[in-house]
Amino acid sequence: MKFGEKLRQLRLEKGFTQEEVASAVNVSRRTYIGYEQEGRYPKKRDLYSRLAQVLDTETSYLLTEDEEFVSQASDKYGNRGKLQAEKLVAELSGMFAGGELSDSDKDAVMIALQKAYFDCKEDNKKYTPKKYRKK
Template sequence: MKFCDKLLQLRRARKLTQKDVAAACGITRQTYSGYESGERYPKKKEMYQVLADFFEVDVTYLYTDKEMFLDAAHEQYGSRGMAQAQELVSQLAGMFAGGELSDQDREAVMRSLERAYWLAKEDNQKYTPKKYRK
């Protein structure tokens, strides 16, 4: 289940409005609406924790493999690395859109590509001039 679907399900189960949840979490209704529609994701990892605390669920419930991957890319390589990872995920989604793969196979392919991404990032780190390294 996607992050946006989980938020929608949790909010409806508690019979709350988007405005109620947004106010309790300290964000605007438009921002929360973007989370629920799948148009955006929290920029900061702490927002996942705030939402999890509000809905009284474990923060790992809100994460999907995609969010965990993007978050790890952001922590390790900053905004630029996260943008590259996001582009990779988007391209993969397009590749799988027309085909039929079981969820298990799709996850296996995603894990393999993540592993390849991290290995490529490590190799690129070797050839990056010192002045551009973090």
């Protein structure tokens, strides 16, 4: 179940309107509708906690692994990173959901992705100006 679907389901179970939830978490109704109906995600991570509190659920329920990855990409790399992360999740989900890969092939794909990620991360360090490098 997607983030927006979870919000809608929990809101309806509690008998809240969109306006009530939006004001309780201090966002506009339009912003909340974007989360529920348009596939948008909160920019600030603390909003997940406030939503969970208002809707009486766990933050982890609202924030699945895919959404966590997208949220982290958005925090670290902005809108472009968020869009790339969403595209990557969609493509990989489609590849794994097709059922054509054996378990060992899926493992090999994941290992190759991890290796590519860490190789790129290491290569990119040399292009980061010294004043921005973490010490």
